[in-house]
Amino acid sequence: MARVVVDVMLKPEILDPQGRAVQGALTRLGLAGVSDVRQGKRFEITLDGDLDADRETVLNRLAEELLANPVIEDFTVRVAEQA
Amino acid sequence: MTKIGVITFPGSLDDGDVQRAVRVAGAEPVPLWHAATTIGEVDAVVVPGGFSYGDYLRCGAIARFAPIMADVVHHAGDGLPVLGICNGFQILCETHLLPGVLTRNESLHYVCRDQALTVERTDTAWTNEYETGDRIVIPVKHGEGRYVADDATLDWLEGEGLVVVRYADGNPNGSFRDIAGISNEAGNVVGLMPHPEHAVEDLTGTPGTDGLRFFTSALQSLVG
Numbered sequence: 001m002a003r004v005v006v007d008v009m010l011k012p013e014i015l016d017p018q019g020r021a022v023q024g025a026l027t028r029l030g031l032a033g034v035s036d037v038r039q040g041k042r043f044e045i046t047l048d049g050d051l052d053a054d055r056e057t058v059l060n061r062l063a064e065e066l067l068a069n070p071v072i073e074d075f076t077v078r079v080a081e082q083a
Numbered sequence: 084m085t086k087i088g089v090i091t092f093p094g095s096l097d098d099g100d101v102q103r104a105v106r107v108a109g110a111e112p113v114p115l116w117h118a119a120t121t122i123g124e125v126d127a128v129v130v131p132g133g134f135s136y137g138d139y140l141r142c143g144a145i146a147r148f149a150p151i152m153a154d155v156v157h158h159a160g161d162g163l164p165v166l167g168i169c170n171g172f173q174i175l176c177e178t179h180l181l182p183g184v185l186t187r188n189e190s191l192h193y194v195c196r197d198q199a200l201t202v203e204r205t206d207t208a209w210t211n212e213y214e215t216g217d218r219i220v221i222p223v224k225h226g227e228g229r230y231v232a233d234d235a236t237l238d239w240l241e242g243e244g245l246v247v248v249r250y251a252d253g254n255p256n257g258s259f260r261d262i263a264g265i266s267n268e269a270g271n272v273v274g275l276m277p278h279p280e281h282a283v284e285d286l287t288g289t290p291g292t293d294g295l296r297f298f299t300s301a302l303q304s305l306v307g
Contacts, residue, residue: 014231015257017191066148069141069177071184072231 002051003081004059008068009040043067044080051079085110085305087298088125090155090171092117092146096133097168097280104280105129108298117149127164127208127301128155130171132225132278142185142227143173152178164208164301165272169225172264172274181265181274182240183232188225189257195224197290198277199251200263204244207270208304212296219248219293221282223255223263228276230258230265240265248275 010016016038023037047055060077068075087105089112091098102112113125117135122128135146146152152174159165159180167175175181188194202210202217213219232240237260240246248264256276264275279294281287 014186015189017187017189021191066140066144069144069184071182071233072186 001049001081002047002079004045004047004051005078005080006043006045006063006067006075007040007078008043008073008075009038011072011074014072041067051082085127085302086113086125087111087301088113088115088122088128090115090117090128090130090151092133092135092149094134094137095131095170097131097278098133100278101129101131101168101280104283104295104298107283108295108302110298110302115151117146117151120150121154122151122158122163126305127166128158130155130165130167130174131280132169132171135170135174138170138227141173141177142170143175143177146170146174147177156180159267159272162269162271164304166209166297166301167272167274168278168280169228169276172276173227175272175274180272181267182236183230183265185227185276186229186231187227188229188255193224193226194228194255196222196255198223198255198263199253200248200277201251202248204247204266204270207247207266207273207300209266209273209297209300210247211303212300218251220290221277221279221294222290223277225256225276228256228258230256230260230262230276232259237262243268247273248277 019037019039026034087110089101105112173185202213205213205215247266250261250263254261266273279297282290282294
């Protein structure tokens with residue numbers, strides 16, 4: 001079994017209105033000094049068997065085509081567990 | 084009679100209204116199902132609004148991979164008129180038939196109102212019955228309609244004259260450069276956030292029938 005984590009974040013230059021709303025809430029709820037909040041997505045993908053090179057290629061492609069939209073988002077793919 | 088296909092995805096909302104608008108314009112609407120692998124014998128295709136696949140992941144991100152979309156992309160390359168409205172515009176951007184992406188409204192609020200637009204490009208398959216500079220009013224209703232692209236793309240769109248409609252009298256969502264709708268270079272593919280299909284009959288009161296010409300334009304471009 002393998003577990004892969006894909007993190008997707010809005011590019012730094014793209015306004016994140018949700019992050020900004022969360023920033024306001026954190027400040028209102030008593031956390032001092034919040035200068036920025038960025039909200040992203042995390043995908044935890046569990047695979048049967050080992051993550052071989054072929055499947056890793058497919059996974060990287062789909063991270064770019066499906067999980068993230070590279071027009072506005074950056075992403076990282078990381079193997080968290082390889083049994 | 085000219086046949087205009089209207090795609091229904093799980094979660095589409097405005098497919099019925101688009102079919103009605105097509106009929107009012109004098110064409111025959113043909114319902115198309117997302118799981119079909121071909122668009123069949125239609126002369127144009129509309130990708131309607133709604134919440135395909137619940138807007139999961141990103142708006143339009145999953146619908147983009149629906150079987151029928153591969154055939155839409157294929158025929159769009161051959162000049163098939165394709166109109167994406169609201170969620171349909173989001174889907175056309177995700178398929179890369181149009182550049183850029185639609186993101187969460189700057190205000191974070193869902194916006195539903197009658198919206199003034201300026202028509203800027205009128206040599207497309209969907210806007211040839213308008214005059215450049217026409218001011219029209221049709222409804223917007225969306226939570227994720229903020230058009231975003233990098234500066235190079237925006238400059239290219241403006242330089243090539245590919246901005247089809249621009250928000251007038253106030254930008255409802257924070258779209259870059261007040262962009263409400265764009266086209267590809269050939270002008271057969273158009274996407275916009277506002278809903279022309281909701282403004283085709285006087286019966287529904289304001290905002291009137293300013294949207295009807297999107298559909299009669301398609302007829303005009305096909306019949307000549």
